[in-house]
Amino acid sequence: MKHIKTQSKTSNLKYERGADRFDTELPVDIGGIQGLTRNISASGIYFETETTQEPGPRVNFTVEVNVRGQRLKLVCEGEVVRVGRNDGVLGIAAKLLSSFFSDAAEVIDANSSVKAGIH
Numbered sequence: 001m002k003h004i005k006t007q008s009k010t011s012n013l014k015y016e017r018g019a020d021r022f023d024t025e026l027p028v029d030i031g032g033i034q035g036l037t038r039n040i041s042a043s044g045i046y047f048e049t050e051t052t053q054e055p056g057p058r059v060n061f062t063v064e065v066n067v068r069g070q071r072l073k074l075v076c077e078g079e080v081v082r083v084g085r086n087d088g089v090l091g092i093a094a095k096l097l098s099s100f101f102s103d104a105a106e107v108i109d110a111n112s113s114v115k116a117g118i119h
Contacts, residue, residue: 076094
């Protein structure tokens with residue numbers, strides 16, 4: 001008789017992570033609203049802000065980082081997977097769908113470009 005090991009149905013999978021997370025406080029900008037990261041990984045990010053957000057939609061945001069003395073923006077697109085409120089501050093967990101580094105001076109606000117007629 002063969003014994004096949006299966007995963008217990010009682011384990012709580014929602015706390016298992018696909019990548020190690022690192023606690024850090026970095027400035028975040030989401031649609032002109034400022035916030036701070038609380039942790040980040042190769043596949044996701046958790047940040048706090050005062051903006052209103054619901055789980056599910058895609059969001060675009062930038063994270064300001066300092067790499068070897070150079071200020072860069074990490075330009076991100078993410079999918080909101082969890083939202084929580086603590087002491088009037090909104091916490092947003094997002095799965096990163098894409099990201100790239102840009103010189104801070106090169107980042108253009110897509111909303112202001114559309115208003116100005118730039119496509």
